[in-house]
Amino acid sequence: MTGKLPSDRVKFAFEPEFETIPIADIIPLRIVGSNVKASLKYGQIKSSIHHSGLAEPPVVARDRNDRGKFLLLDGHIRLAVLQEMDVREVNCLVATDDEAYTYNKRISRLAIVQEHQMILKAIKRGVPEETIAKVLNLNIASIRTRRRLLTGICPEVVELLKDKHVPMNTFTELRKMKPLRQIEAAQLMVTMNKFSITYAKSLLSATPPAQLVEGSKSKKNSGLSQEQIDLMEQESANLDREVRLIEESYGKDHLDLVIAIGYVRRLLENVRVVRHLAQHYPELLAEFQKMADSSQTHSGQVLNR
Template identity: 50%
Template sequence: MSAGAIAFNLVQGFENECVRLPAASLLPVKALRHNVKASTKYQQIAASIHEVGLVEPPVVCRTGDGLYLILDGHIRIEILKDMGVSEVECLVSTDDEAFTYNKRISKLSAVQEHNMVVRAIARGVPEQKLAKALSINLSSLRRRTNLLQGICAEAVSLLKDKQCPMAVFEILKKMRPLRQIEAAELLVNANNYSVSYVSAILAGTPQTQLVAGDKAKKIKGVTPEAMARMERELAKLQEAITSIQDTYGREHLQLTVVKAYVARLLGNARVVRYLTQHRPSFLQEFEAIAEATSTLVQAKSPTKSGEIA
């Protein structure tokens, strides 16, 4: 090995081939909620499996005694058991850490789901079969198909991996392209993709930036005076966000360094003992900083629909 070269020890995460395992040998690592079978997600996954089969094999790991722990796919395996399937094709993981595996799984965004539906239809999958697999009606399927019509490419790029309800895109269609981009940036910067927030952005959008610019903007319960005030306040908010963006990266880095430093301090038993005796309120705040997983305020996740096993 040449000087300065670094050796990497790569460990294979999964066995080379999927294996068929007896359903009775698959042990859950968590209990499903008692009402899970009544949920929309469960019904959609069940419809998908009944219609097109198991698309993604469950992930399991060996226990060494002929049994396997389910790392991912509890609902899929429960559905297969209800169908009377005696063997399940599984992907065998070499790591038994379910949290690590699940942490890297992301749900389909509305844009990703739209792309999936469009590709399936382009490949000749009948709309009726696709709707049945997703456990939705034809009108809902066509709503997904037409989701991005009238949305500019830049706005789509900003929101392509965000968990936005479909109604968000339908509201964006009422705006002109440049305003769509501004609205998408506001959603991303606020980490808020709710319908109520994008509706507020629409209410604060000047008439000239709407697609139907020749029609008076009407919002139930909002007077023209209040609408004009919202437009001015939203313009000020955009200016403030733009100014914050200039320093955000540097300040975020500083906060990350501070968090690491505080965590290191709390690793010193003498420091913790002193704070416990003399500054207990400081200790609580330091612990909260050290345990924080993000410097961002987490917005409430929107309801997800159309998820597939």
């Protein structure tokens, strides 16, 4: 084969130049509610924009019914922050296809291990801790805690939990275990999709003293007899076996769920469908969005995002 691809076969995903657009002409496809504005994520984005400016431009598509208006595909929180700051216009990346996919559905909240690695890279590049704290809307003590997050955690556990949303205190409990037990505990967390500090403490309580690092203590002396500890360990092992048996017969039912949720997602990725539902059936649209968001939260490792 020689020559170039015919130009009519190549379609650019975005217009070649950024466009400065009045915020009043941008139409959001979802509402940023008060609960979102009260979240840590919103505060971090607001702080980042205030201290460092807008690092990532919103993605919009031209409204096919009104070429002077733009549909917001990605950047709803960023746009809400800019409106709150009384900014009147913003540089945007203009997509050429408003139905390819809903951009914000492809973006996941930063996992704690990823945040830790980002902080280490910033410090290595000479960024002061005070600046990192301001950008992330955290105090310096919290930044230092995140910087030391993986001290005493074995690499296999880091790999297992690198994209999971794990509370920082969970790593404190894992750190009290020896590497092999850390791996075993992390595998149980992934299998059960439970990463809470309470679950981590229960795993620590069921850990034999020989599998604890020197100087660490489990909660075995807080009202639990050795017989109760042994029973907990047995129940944990039985539960693990039952979960694995369920996983073997889980495929078909989950495949049906994936297909159904996939269809709902495709509906929500069609801007015209979303606009029609928002105008005429807002309650139905809200339920569809809950369904898609919930399935992504609980089955993010399985569903194709």
